[in-house]
Amino acid sequence: MTEKPTESVEAFRARARAWLADTMPLRDDARPPGFTEDDTAEWERARELQKLLYAGGFAGIRFPTEYGGLGLSQAHQKAFDEESAAYELPLLLNLPSFAICAATLLDTGSEEQKRERVGAAIRGEEIMCQLLSEPSGGSDLAGLITRAERSGDDWILNGAKTWSTSAYAADWGLCLARTDWDVPKHQGLTMFLVPLKGTEGLTVNRIRMVNGSREFCEEFFDDVRLPASSVVGAVNDGWTVASRQLFHERNAMGGASPYVSGRGTMRVTPHPTPLDIALSRDRADDPLVQELLGEYLALRTVHEQTVGRVSRAIGTGALPPASSSLLRLLYAEVQHLGADNALRIAGASIGVGSGPQPGIDGRAGVGFLMRQGASLGGGSTEIARNVISERVLGMPREAAADRDIPFRQVKRGN
Incomplete structure (x- = not known):
């Protein structure tokens, strides 16, 4: 990651303190718990706040300058987090858009994908999500059966995903699909960038949770056509991309992501x-x-x-x-x-x-x-x-009946 601290942490802190006081609204801790049926306004608000951060020079603090960030150090990010604790920030965008999806594209995406998708996220123009889990997959991500097949220079995507956080609000999703059924399951996967707004053949449904939230979604792909430029990384090397994505997800969940800005990731008071x-x-x-x-x-x-x-x-x-x-x-x-x-x-x-x-x-x-x-x-x-x-710890691997055999031969269901 490019890191070019062009001003001291103290100067950055002072500039952030003054700008926040002049520009950003104070946080409202009196907001009631729970989630509304229609939270469109909250996502639009998050985009507006992110655009304010970008205009003020405080967006993408840890992201490289060549992709729209500031390229500053973790000390700069910590200073901003401390100064902004009392203010309303676009925390909705931290997970999964910045800490997981944008971070994964930085590591594995093409230059075009990094410039366009990461840059647009930092500017507050786009939101990204993950499309990984499947209804029949459980914890075995590599056992997924959503498939992508070549059609000329394009790919045709069919299948289903579930438990996708905030997919209804996102513009793009990182979707892992099977592209080769004749190799072991980890070797036949490819990661795709899928546009989620107005895409023909794509259906997104929201799932209600016990707390009233409908932030999780399920998606159905029926002959969704994707251009070759949608591939992230290399064809049939999607597990490499997914592994990096899971690294960033675990980092984010554990509180160690360098790409989270502000304190928290939720829309409501913790x-x-x-x-x-x-x-x-x-x-x-x-x-x-x-x-x-x-x-x-x-x-x-x-x-x-x-x-x-x-x-x-x-x-x-x-x-x-x-x-x-x-x-x-x-x-x-x-x-x-x-x-x-x-x-x-x-x-x-x-x-x-x-x-x-x-x-x-x-x-x-x-x-x-x-x-x-x-x-x-x-x-x-x-x-x-x-x-x-x-x-x-280097302990022996758990036994797996489907290891090293073509995925086409793996028994599924009954």
Whole structure:
């Protein structure tokens, strides 16, 4: 990544502080929990805010200058995050558009794809998403059956994807498809950039989750035609692209992505922590509550320190890129413990929002309902444990009946 700090961190911080105060609206922490049926306005707002950042010279802080970013250091990004904490930012765009999709294109895309797609995202003109999981695939991403077949110079895409975060709001999707059925499953895949607006043969449906959100989607491809320029990386080398994409996803989930700007990735105020719940009830002096708080705060601190340590080690080559799964796993453990201990401190009122501060209780209740999401996003925690054991610790690989045989011969379903 190009890194050209042209001004000191202190000067950058001072410039950001003044610009934020003059330009950006303050964050509204009083917003109610939950999601609206029609959130089009929120996505349009995110685009507007990103355009403001770009016009002010604060968009794409860690992205290379040749693709529209500033090419600055992580210290510059941290300074901006600290100064912007009180302001409304386009956090919706952090995941998956910047931290995963744009980052993957930087590593594996063509010069044209990087200039056009990454540049447009930084300018606030386009949003990207991932099209990876499939209805029949479970955690076996390489076992996907969405297919792309040549038609002259084009490709024809058929199949289905699911659990695609924010696909309904995105302009482009990174879609992994099978292009060769006569080689082992990892070798016959190709990554494509698929336009999601007005594409003939493409259907996008939204999926309602337990918290009322409809941010996940399912997609159906019926003879969707794509030009040869849609291929990311090389034909039949899509697993290389997907592996890099999963690295960025685990980094993002673990809190170590250099491409996230601002604090957070969600549209709503973050779920209250156990400390927030304890303070709202004036129970911080209760010995049992202190034990629950200590357990949570200690694990959160371990995660925060591990993010820096593992990120530095990956950067120097002391640890392999697969070590990002450590951060992804720790993130899930912190989220689970936070939701569980918030519930233990709040008691039954968390379910109905009837405590001394109903707004906090309501958000904590939603947080508990969604706790398992931390086990699934970025690949399941079970997969993370496998990756750590096999690729970081060097333990024997898990047995696989479909290894090294042509995918056409792999038995599926019944």
